[in-house]
Structures are given as structure tokens and as C-alpha cells.
Amino acid sequence: MSLPKQEITKDLFVHAPLESGKSEELPGTPVTFWSEAWRRLKKNRGAFLGLITIILFSVMALIGPFLTENSYMDQDLALSNLPPKAAGLEWLGFDGSDVNGIDQYAARGINESFWFGTDEFGRDLWTRVWKATQISLFIAIIAALLDLIIGVVYGGISAFYGGRVDNVMQRIIEVLIGIPNLIVIILFILILEPGITSIILAMVITGWVGMARVVRGQILQLKGQEYILAARTLGTSNSKLIWRHLVPNVMGSIIITLMFTIPTAIFFEAFLSFIGLGLQPPLASLGVLIEDGYKSMRFFSYKLIFPAIVISVIMISFNLLGDGLRDALDPKMRK
Amino acid sequence: MKGYFAKRLGYMLITLFVIVSITFFLMQLLPGTPFTDPEKLSEQQLELMNEKYGLNQPVAIQYVNYVRSLVTGDLGISYQYEGRSVNEILSERIGPSALIGFQALVFGALAGLALGIISALHHNSFLDYGSVTIAVLGMSIPSFVFAALMQYFIGVKLGWLPAALWQGYEYTIMPSLALSVTVIATVARFIRTEMLEVLGQDYILTARAKGISEKAVVFRHIVRNAIIPVVTMLGPLAVAIMTGTLVIEKIFSVPGLGEQFTKSVLVNDYSVIMGVTLMYSALFIGVVFIVDILYGVIDPRISIKGEHKL
Numbered sequence: 001m002s003l004p005k006q007e008i009t010k011d012l013f014v015h016a017p018l019e020s021g022k023s024e025e026l027p028g029t030p031v032t033f034w035s036e037a038w039r040r041l042k043k044n045r046g047a048f049l050g051l052i053t054i055i056l057f058s059v060m061a062l063i064g065p066f067l068t069e070n071s072y073m074d075q076d077l078a079l080s081n082l083p084p085k086a087a088g089l090e091w092l093g094f095d096g097s098d099v100n101g102i103d104q105y106a107a108r109g110i111n112e113s114f115w116f117g118t119d120e121f122g123r124d125l126w127t128r129v130w131k132a133t134q135i136s137l138f139i140a141i142i143a144a145l146l147d148l149i150i151g152v153v154y155g156g157i158s159a160f161y162g163g164r165v166d167n168v169m170q171r172i173i174e175v176l177i178g179i180p181n182l183i184v185i186i187l188f189i190l191i192l193e194p195g196i197t198s199i200i201l202a203m204v205i206t207g208w209v210g211m212a213r214v215v216r217g218q219i220l221q222l223k224g225q226e227y228i229l230a231a232r233t234l235g236t237s238n239s240k241l242i243w244r245h246l247v248p249n250v251m252g253s254i255i256i257t258l259m260f261t262i263p264t265a266i267f268f269e270a271f272l273s274f275i276g277l278g279l280q281p282p283l284a285s286l287g288v289l290i291e292d293g294y295k296s297m298r299f300f301s302y303k304l305i306f307p308a309i310v311i312s313v314i315m316i317s318f319n320l321l322g323d324g325l326r327d328a329l330d331p332k333m334r335k
Numbered sequence: 336m337k338g339y340f341a342k343r344l345g346y347m348l349i350t351l352f353v354i355v356s357i358t359f360f361l362m363q364l365l366p367g368t369p370f371t372d373p374e375k376l377s378e379q380q381l382e383l384m385n386e387k388y389g390l391n392q393p394v395a396i397q398y399v400n401y402v403r404s405l406v407t408g409d410l411g412i413s414y415q416y417e418g419r420s421v422n423e424i425l426s427e428r429i430g431p432s433a434l435i436g437f438q439a440l441v442f443g444a445l446a447g448l449a450l451g452i453i454s455a456l457h458h459n460s461f462l463d464y465g466s467v468t469i470a471v472l473g474m475s476i477p478s479f480v481f482a483a484l485m486q487y488f489i490g491v492k493l494g495w496l497p498a499a500l501w502q503g504y505e506y507t508i509m510p511s512l513a514l515s516v517t518v519i520a521t522v523a524r525f526i527r528t529e530m531l532e533v534l535g536q537d538y539i540l541t542a543r544a545k546g547i548s549e550k551a552v553v554f555r556h557i558v559r560n561a562i563i564p565v566v567t568m569l570g571p572l573a574v575a576i577m578t579g580t581l582v583i584e585k586i587f588s589v590p591g592l593g594e595q596f597t598k599s600v601l602v603n604d605y606s607v608i609m610g611v612t613l614m615y616s617a618l619f620i621g622v623v624f625i626v627d628i629l630y631g632v633i634d635p636r637i638s639i640k641g642e643h644k645l
């Protein structure tokens with residue numbers, strides 16, 4: 001079956017033609033981890049939409065209260081319980097008529113339009129909703145950042161030093177993780193008197209544990225890798241090792257965890273306000289508004305619906321963005 | 336196995352003890368007293384009341400007494416209900432909570448399972464996107480917002496189901512549904528990912544190549560293998576349900592533990608707060624423990640020794 005043996009001579013080989021264009025072409029600038037992640041994130045439509053919505057809502061939370069001339073705390077009983085009314089949006093139900101179909105604005109002779117209506121003290125709900133969004137986002141972001149700092153330091157120390165330090169620190173975490181955090185949060189709020197600071201503190205007291213675990217796990221994994229050994233062999237100092245080699249590589253997981261901490265914090269804040277342990281009037285958070293709206297939803301359903309929509313959209317956006325970031329930054333963590 | 340069991344049991348007890356101590360000392364720091372209108376009471380009356388409830392003793396002694404009676408299963412006397420023991424109140428309250436919690440878990444798990452299976456089998460189709468959307472909505476929208484809207488639209492506007500109170504089976508439906516939303520979403524998402532992973536395995540190809548009917552492939556090979564890791568979700572789901580009962584019972588006026596807790600928090604009824612806290616914590620720790628043990632039993636690939644999964 002074999003072919004007759006053939007002499008292989010040099011003249012059978014020819015140089016491939018040199019493509020003048022290709023030869024000098026450089027592979028382009030090297031793709032960094034972050035630009036690669038950004039490219040992947042942009043491809044994920046849900047996550048990108050989430051990001052845009054979050055930016056939009058954050059901007060509205062900052063400028064929304066200034067778009068009308070009303071302040072979020074001015075009371076005027078003459079303007080109480082006005083249904084939402086917005087020029088041009090009458091077909092969507094923004095026509096200023098109450099449950100009985102009576103145009104309250106005409107009936108009371110009010111010329112101003114309140115886009116989201118007013119509450120029982122005549123406070124403008126549009127202003128209050130955005131002010132509340134601002135406060136809720138503020139609480140969530142600060143709480144998440146504090147979680148981040150404590151968690152990174154604790155998890156980092158625990159994993160980096162290992163041995164007995166790690167052992168003791170992990171035993172503490174094991175006990176802490178067994179405690180249902182909502183109950184601890186409620187107890188702390190009871191002691192600390194309701195307010196923005198105490199809500200943040202109460203959430204941080206139990207919240208950092210999750211971040212600490214993630215950071216510890218990641219660092220333990222990285223610690224065993226060759227490049228760390230190489231850096232150590234070259235005499236790199238501990239602090240340089242942490243800041244130059246470990247932290248940048250753990251960044252992905254930290255950001256992902258952070259993205260899921262923020263909606264959790266928003267939820268807890270709203271939850272606390274809803275059971276009556278939240279902010280005190282005239283301050284408003286989304287939870288406070290939902291609770292107020294819930295109490296009077298039978299006749300003034302708009303008071304419940306607007307804050308409910310805002311909190312839901314924010315939570316959905318953060319979850320979508322978190323999912324997208326997880327896929328973009330760490331395809332292995334995909335779940 | 337035995338050593339692991341003992342170690343876990345030890346941790347459980349330590350955790351419970353820490354919870355008891357934290358709750359007890361936090362209660363001491365609470366502003367206010369458990370008595371309504373303490374200004375109206377004369378000095379002697381206050382003294383008498385303090386004596387009756389053992390509040391005149393030093394904190395350390397109160398603590399020792401509390402722990403001692405706890406060991407014998409006595410949770411103390413309630414302050415808000417004259418002469419009633421916490422044990423009595425809790426045993427009365429646990430029924431409704433357990434009922435709606437159980438219904439929510441079963442319904443949520445089944446619905447989530449169905450949604451997840453449909454989603455994975457029709458990967459990247461319209462059905463898939465639909466279920467993923469439902470799952471994202473269910474995970475994101477806070478349960479109490481959902482419950483409030485449900486009460487308004489289904490209970491008040493449409494009048495299909497009673498909006499609140501507790502007077503028969505139909506009253507349990509809406510609270511259970513509201514509680515199950517998180518469960519549905521979590522289970523659906525989880526099953527979907529697991530199934531997609533299983534679908535790519537070689538043994539599925541083998542099963543198909545053997546000529547087994549599609550139904551058998553799906554149920555005997557894919558779903559069965561995908562379901563195992565869901566057991567790990569039971570812990571977080573139990574927590575979600577417990578958290579949910581706190582507000583959902585308030586919204587639908589269900590006479591359960593959560594409603595009792597929110598009520599007691601507002602009137603400083605220390606012993607009831609501590610009792611409910613302890614009960615929730617014990618339940619939570621117990622569920623996590625059982626899940627860990629179960630997981631080792633169901634999935635032989637997980638050895639209990641390699642427990643430190645990082």
C-alpha cells in the first residue's frame with residue numbers, strides 16, 4: 001500500500017511569498033484585564049442596562065429634589081393627599097383624579113401640578129421620592145464600603161499570616177456566621193436610636209463577614225501560586241507583596257461582592273424602616289415612604305406605587321449589574 | 336464522620352451560647368423599661384414590679400439565672416401579657432408561622448424547579464428569557480413590597496383572596512405566596528445553572544446514544560443530578576423565609592412568631608424578644624447543620640473531611 005519512495009530534494013520547497021503588510025504588523029496594544037472585562041460587560045445587555053439605570057437613578061437622586069420648587073419637608077395641609085398630575089401624561093393616569101374620579105386639583109382650585117402627588121401633610125412626593133432614593137443609596141453605599149474595608153483587612157490578615165492567627169480568626173467568623181444577622185441588626189437599632197448612622201453601624205456589625213470570607217478564600221488561593229513565591233524569593237517586602245501582587249488580583253472578587261452588598265443593604269434599610277425601626281420624619285428613605293404608602297394604599301395607592309417602583313428598579317439594576325460583573329470579571333465564579 | 340459530627344455539634348452550642356449572651360446584654364442596654372407608663376407608677380410599685388421580674392438584682396446574677404432557666408427550657412415570663420410565660424406564647428405562635436413557611440418552601444421549591452427545568456431545556460429561547468426575567472424580578476423585588484402590592488391588587492382591588500387576618504385556609508394563601516417569591520427565584524436560577532452544566536456531561540450523551548426516551552433522559556439523568564446541589568440552598572432559603580415572616584406576618588396580620596417579634600420590639604418585652612431571637616437562631620443553626628450532613632449523604636462525591644471548601 002505504501003507509495004513508491006520518492007527522493008525529497010531541496011527544489012520541492014519554495015519560500016512562501018512575504019506579505020509586506022503583515023510582516024511588520026504589531027499585535028496591537030496588549031489587552032489588560034480591565035479593558036477585557038469592560039468589553040465583556042458591554043456585551044451583556046442586561047448588565048449594561050442595569051449600569052445605565054443605576055447612573056440615571058443616582059443622577060435623579062441628586063438633582064431630582066431640585067427639579068421642583070418644593071422642599072421634601074415643607075408641610076402645607078391645604079395641599080394634602082393630592083393625586084399625581086403631570087401635563088402631557090394624563091393618559092397614563094397622571095390626571096389628578098382620586099379613587100372616586102374627582103379631579104382634586106380642580107375641586108380645590110390648585111394650579112400647581114404635583115408629578116407624584118402629595119402625602120397627608122401636603123409634602124411633594126416627587127421631591128420626597130428622590131430625596132429618599134438619595135438617602136437610601138447613601139446608606140447602602142457607605143455600609144457597603146465599611147463592610148469592604150473591614151472585610152478586606154480581616155480576611156487579608158487571616159489568610160496572609162495563616163497559622164494560629166488564621167485559626168483563631170476563622171473560629172470567630174464561624175460563630176458569627178451562625179447568628180441570623182437581621183435579628184442582630186434589629187437589636188442594635190433598638191439600642192442605638194433610629195437614625196442614618198445607627199442603621200449603617202448595625203448593618204456593618206454583621207455585614208463584613210461575607211466580604212472577609214471571600215477575601216480570605218481568594219488570598220489563600222493566590223498565596224500558593226508561583227509568582228508569589230517568585231516575588232518572595234526576590235525579597236519583596238510583605239506590604240509590597242500585599243499591595244502590588246495580592247490586592248490587584250483579588251479586586252475582581254471584591255467588586256463582585258460589593259455589587260451584591262449594596263442591594264442587600266438597600267433591602268435591609270427598607271426592611272427596618274418598614275417595621276418601624278428606620279429613619280424618623282421628616283427624613284425619608286425608600287423604606288419609610290413605602291411604609292407610609294402602605295398604610296394609606298387603599299385610597300391613595302400612588303403613595304405606595306412610586307417608591308415601590310423606584311426601589312424595585314434599583315434592586316433589579318444592581319442585581320443585573322452584579323451578575324454581569326461576575327461573568328465579566330471572573331468567568332469561573334459563574335453560577 | 337463521628338468526630339466531625341461532634342465538632343459541628345460543639346460549634347452549634349457555642350454559637351447558641353454566644354447568641355444568648357449577646358441578646359441578653361443588648362437587652363440590658365436598651366433604653367426604656369418594659370413597663371408601660373413607668374412615670375405613672377409610684378416608687379413602691381416600681382420596686383414591687385422589679386422584684387417580681389427579678390430586675391432588682393445585679394445584671395450578672397440576672398444573667399446566670401436566665402441561662403440556668405434556659406437550660407431547663409424555661410424562657411421566662413412575658414412583660415406585655417400579664418402572667419403568661421414566653422414558652423406558652425411561642426408555642427401558640429409557632430403554628431401559623433410554620434404553616435406559611437412550610438407552604439412557601441414547598442410551593443416555591445416546586446415552582447422554582449419547574450421554571451428552572453423549562454428554562455434550561457429551552458436554553459436561549461423565549462421561554463428561557465421569560466423564566467430568567469421572573470427569577471431576576473423575584474430575587475430583586477423586596478418581599479414586603481411584593482406582599483404590599485399583592486395585598487392591594489389581589490386582596491383589595493380584585494377581592495379574590497382575603498386581604499388580611501387569619502380565619503381559615505384561604506387566609507394562608509397570600510402570605511405563603513408572598514413568602515415563596517424569593518424561594519421560586521433562587522431555586523429556578525440555581526436549577527437552571529446546574530442543569531446547563533449537567534447537560535454538557537458525557538453521560539448525557541451516552542444516555543441519548545443508548546436510545547433512552549427523551550423523558551427518561553431529562554428526569555432520570557439530568558434533573559436528578561442537577562437537584563443535588565439545591566440542598567445547599569436550603570440554609571439560605573430558610574433564612575429568607577424567616578426574614579420574610581417578620582414583615583409578611585405584619586402585613587397580612589398573621590398571628591405568628593414574626594408578628595409577635597415586631598410587636599414586642601416596640602414595647603420592650605425583653606423576654607419575648609429574647610425567646611423569639613433564640614428560637615430563630617436555633618432554627619437557623621439547626622437547618623445549616625442538617626443541610627451539611629444531608630449533603631454528605633446525598634452526594635457521595637463530597638467527603639466530609641474535605642469540608643473546607645474554599
